[in-house]
Amino acid sequence: MPESRGPNLRQALHRTARHHADNEALADSQHRYTYRQMLARAQQTAALLFGLGVRKGDRVALMMLPSTIHPIALYGCWELGAVPVALHVREKLPVLVKTLERISPRALIYDGSFADQVAHIRAQVPLITGYVRARSEATPPDKIRSGNEPVIPDDLDRYPLDFEPMALAGHDLAAIVLTSGTTGIPKGVLHTHAKLVESCRAAVYPFGLTPHSSTLNMFTTSFMGWSNLALPYFNIGARQVFHDHWDPKRVLRTIAEERLTNLLLVPTMWRLLLREDVESHDLSSLRQVGFAGEVMDLPTLEAIRRRICPRIINCYSTTETAVSGGTAMFPEDLARPDKIESVGKPLLNSEVRVVAAGGSPDDELPPGEEGEILIAGPSLAQEFWCDPPLSREKFVGPWWRSGDLGTFDADGYLYVRGRVDDMIISGGINVMPGPVENVLLAHPDVAEAAVVGLPDPQWGQRIVAFVVRKNPALDDAALDAVVQQSDLPGYQRPREYRFLDELPRGNSGKTNRRALRQMAEGG
Template identity: 45%
Template sequence: MTNDSGCDTINAMLARAAESHAERTALIDAGGRCTYRELFRQVCRFARLLHEAGIRPGDRVALLMPTSIMHTVAVLGCMCARAVPSSLHIRESARTLSEIGNRLAPRAIVFDLGLRTQADGMLAAVPSLEVSIGAITPATPGDAATAGAGLPWLVPRDLAADGMDGLPDMGAPSSGDAAAIVMSSGTTSVPKGVVHTHRTLLASAANGAHYLLAEPGRCGINVFSTGFIGWYNCTLPYLMVGATLVLMTEWDPVQYLRWVHTERVASCILVPTMWRMVLRSAPEDYDLRSLLRVGFAGEKMDPDTFQAIRQRICAQVMNSYGATETGTWAGCTMMLPEDYGPAARLDSIGRPARGVELRIVRQGGGIDEVLGAGEEGEVVLRGPSVASEIWRQPELTRQKFEQGWWRSGDLGTVDADGYVYLKGRTDDMIVTGGINVLPNAVEEVICRHPAVRECVVVGLPDPAWGQLVVAFVVVDRPIGGDELEAYVRDSDLPNFQRPRRYRIVAELPKGNTGKVNRKALRDQYGGIVQPAAARPL
């Protein structure tokens, strides 16, 4: 697959879009809208502001901002200044932000004035920070905006100053230069920074425009937080082709439906949890006929929600599987609308996207130890948008990337038609009495119980068995572990896979992307689960 844009850097892509689509609306948020000409002008001015503040090529710039036009200007302005932006999740704890900052070592921070407390905490804890730039977005509280008027650097105020037009003379970036450091959503430690270049981001954008059906005159919508690769995946494809993009500063299913209705949105991606919220918000009250294709990613989709989306929202549904490390669109698998034939395929994550290679390799083995159809092993991917570096973590880089391949840590199989099915995580494996148990199959059985809303299964330490299979369950009506045990015992789940303990909980711990944090459960309950009685596996 080649980069369809004909541009080798984000800078060149923006300049071309401003020339080809000057008066077309580029971005919309709750505070207004801007054309491609206006967007490029503001981006260039932001790059000049960074230069005047002392930021130079290669310097990292941390951003604490919600999804908005101003955030987009800041990200793209950093790239055009040849600095390296890194958007941090605005709901991270102060401690985590400081730890990320000290690993990232940014020279500047750009922050929404409503997040000044968090920014001040980072300025106090991260010695490398020398420059702070306040920003006003649609999410900025009025009193915070007023209080920020005295800051030495404030946008958009300072972008209107005389002499700010045109990019500073810093030389042109190359396609292999770092364009952004994107934080992963891992739950095992402090989020790691994945380095993406202009080349990998453009490759992802080109494939994304293809799958999102983006083109001039069509509109998309980005609901994702700025701190994740999803923001890039749902922004750059539209800007590459001169389409219009709505940026949702805060997630609200009713406002989402209003945006789709009023702006005639043609394509969008949500996580399944968001889709369920949309379905509960009377979508029939809105005109959604503009939708040509919708998609989901980030977590498994249940059959009822999938069918409801097709019947009540849009018949054309797709699914993608990727990660921060893969840049997603040109380092992923795709399940396209036409792929959903047999009912069993709903469990598939699809086939490799355009220009992407996928292998199933022996767990713990080398990249070339490829398994055949139906054999279970680790999923590895290679494609034009796959990153090649974890920021300042060389050992982890060596573990995750090999000969251009990314090791997913996911276990899966490929069928005879090339469709991929995930079976679990290599690090989620439970070893009980010397027998390996993957939690997915156990969770699927428990989730069939009509009273169960959510379930996650983990292995907890046990002196007799090494690990116990323990189920944490969120229910819709009062039930006990005995009822769940009887239900699972009557299923076709093998005895050795059955949970030995059930814990009914009010909610499951989840990370910023909505994925269940299994490590948090292991850490919280690992020392208090009673030993299992000796019973045969």
């Protein structure tokens, strides 16, 4: 094994492959790999990249879909000491080009399904000197090969690791994780090896992981949620199945066929899954499910418990904090009706404060008062790539300014009320979307709902609800009647309802409220 100086992700995979060599690590519709095989493929990928001129510390861009090949490429970078940067594959070409110019990678590993976009990237980003094509279940047959360009995993046997990679230290940069911003160029969040290893350790106990656990991962590869889910499983020797796209029917079949033990989704995915015929599938293998990424509405939470699995966790973290810089609600916490809206208490060795908006970490608010959530923990990122001013603004000593609004209750449970940017100010009164959306989602004919504020000459902003219907007969009057019969005060009542076939989503799968506002103001 190559020399290591402190905890790192290369060392972590070597240890797992030594102690759990025959445990299945990766599975999709094309390939299945044990940990012994996964390590061998990762080492071959490292040799391939080395041959393309990649060295320790060089960036390697990954333009890939969820599959068994993506983690092999990821750990191939770490075997060599390179720094992977997973791109937002759904971004438009000009944003991808600007992102690559800012990150300046030496090589690009891309799924063959993106061959047409990459042809434009070649012409516009000359600093990339090495290209590797990947084949997944999504790759069209005519896009598998192009000239002499190497293909993984097909060509990996041609690249034995016949040299010892340079030593890795815990403080070495491990990954640049792109934020899921909706405008401009995504920010690059810098995570070291030691911090991501700490994130793996912290996730084990809320996830309830053992080497016999298994899960399904279909998160976008650039989303920190992919890493927060995937890396702890690899660290402990558990199994992951990958889908290259979201298909709720396929998810239900896979849980039954693979006898999966765990499932973690964002709330939007849970709502879509619950629209399917869940009861016709054998989900008895599930020991625990969970949600993360955004606030969950109570009707969906109750439906998960009743129809999917009674043991539910809720994790709250950010791209900048990874797992151990966040909070968790355990099944026992979520069983308490008075705490069901909480995201829990800080995880092991992390700290969370609620401070006055724009205040310093010392401006801590008492329980019950709403302010900005600040987070500190052992997996907190270092800074942003090539943006010292923003780094100074967001990273204050050991603290990270999350931009989320929240409160603590008297028992120390944290409640996330939404984003500072999501707050609606109508008639001088602050309104958060969550409580309004909960009322709408309780209606049996509502599949999804999102509430935003739009400019209004009289009130500053008016509250507008975007709704996806289960029943096309549902109309404004029926929704307004439900709202008026609820406990919502009059100033929180939507003044307008708009019906959509689906809500726009960002790279992480969350509802894109900015896109809704732009859509409404443009139309």
